Amino acid sequence: MQIKVMDKVLAANDVWAGEVRKLLSEQKIKLYNLIGSPGAGKTTLLERTIDALGSSLRIGVIEGDIATSRDAERIGKKGVAVYQINTGSTCHLDAHMVHKALLEILKQSKFDLVFVENVGNLVCPAEFDIGEDAKIAVLSVTEGDDKVEKYPLLFSEARAMAVTKLALLKNTNFDLTAAKAAFRKLNAEAPIFELDSLSGEGFAAWIDFLRS
Amino acid sequence: MHELTVVQGIMEVLERRRRERGFRKIRGVELVCGPYNCLAEDSLQFWFDVLSSTESTRGARLHVERLRTIFRCSHCRQEWDEHPEIQACPDCRAVVHKIVPDNDIFIRQLEVE
Numbered sequence A: 001m002q003i004k005v006m007d008k009v010l011a012a013n014d015v016w017a018g019e020v021r022k023l024l025s026e027q028k029i030k031l032y033n034l035i036g037s038p039g040a041g042k043t044t045l046l047e048r049t050i051d052a053l054g055s056s057l058r059i060g061v062i063e064g065d066i067a068t069s070r071d072a073e074r075i076g077k078k079g080v081a082v083y084q085i086n087t088g089s090t091c092h093l094d095a096h097m098v099h100k101a102l103l104e105i106l107k108q109s110k111f112d113l114v115f116v117e118n119v120g121n122l123v124c125p126a127e128f129d130i131g132e133d134a135k136i137a138v139l140s141v142t143e144g145d146d147k148v149e150k151y152p153l154l155f156s157e158a159r160a161m162a163v164t165k166l167a168l169l170k171n172t173n174f175d176l177t178a179a180k181a182a183f184r185k186l187n188a189e190a191p192i193f194e195l196d197s198l199s200g201e202g203f204a205a206w207i208d209f210l211r212s
Numbered sequence B: 001m002h003e004l005t006v007v008q009g010i011m012e013v014l015e016r017r018r019r020e021r022g023f024r025k026i027r028g029v030e031l032v033c034g035p036y037n038c039l040a041e042d043s044l045q046f047w048f049d050v051l052s053s054t055e056s057t058r059g060a061r062l063h064v065e066r067l068r069t070i071f072r073c074s075h076c077r078q079e080w081d082e083h084p085e086i087q088a089c090p091d092c093r094a095v096v097h098k099i100v101p102d103n104d105i106f107i108r109q110l111e112v113e
Helices: A013-028 A044-052 A070-076 A094-103 A152-157 A164-172 A176-184 A205-212 B005-019 B039-049
Strands: A002-008 A030-036 A059-065 A081-085 A113-117 A132-142 A161-166 A193-194 B026-033 B061-066 B070-073 B096-099 B105-113
Touching: A002 A013, A002 A059, A002 B005, A013 A030, A013 A094, A013 B005, A030 A044, A044 A070, A044 A113, A044 A161, A044 A205, A059 A070, A059 A094, A070 A081, A070 A132, A094 A113, A132 A152, A152 A176, A161 A176, A161 B105, A193 A205, B005 B026, B005 B039, B005 B105, B039 B061
Parallel strands: A030 A113, A030 A132, A059 A081, A059 A113, A132 A161, A161 A193, B026 B061
Antiparallel strands: A002 B105, B026 B105, B070 B096
């Protein structure tokens, strides 16, 4: 006998993602989920973003790593409220972890904008809804222009792509046009930001996007 | 994808449905997934067999269908695969819609006794 069900399998995470969204709505917070490889430049991007946003918005950061609080320490030096999640072995953050971290960070302050810097990984973080307003795909020019096609889930779901380390482009064979075209094939509308966090190149458009 | 996590999710759904519908044994589970998050069927079957601790699920076969992005004419309903990109139907000139399946994993159907 056949029974038609249409049951979602990963429902447990979705329940918590719903709780995160409820909390964000109550607190009037926008949440961005930064996803990229280890070394893509996520933390440096955040440091520069915090500088560029200045005190115009109340910012919080949730850091996700397997081990160490090195990233949280860097963000802490910017005078911004930060909470470090150490997953121990899990390669991604899930909604339950982020909900708990939000409750912790809200003990420190109120926020307009919270950034989650996910565990360095182009694969698994894209599979777990953490209740974010937008996933931001972070890809550096030193990683190869084939990565967009190789990791389609992230790039198709992202609401923006941040291409980082632009100053190094001349030292690589990264084909920026090809990478952007590959992104457009997967993602018709998300904006693409070409950034160099160390110099601040390209940040005006990026900051406008974050504020909107 | 984390096949083990997915199998744990499947087991939870199967247990809930078994309690609701009262069937004795599950023979088959039909799953669907989106184009970009698909599961390796043999790996899924492996973990399912490992986690099957009760008679009701032991021996059940899993099947995974990967849904594709398609282009469909809004008027004459002709369909095309992802390549090439088209916006107007070559036959009736109506608008062609791009239909992208969800990247979620669903259990579509159960084969039970």
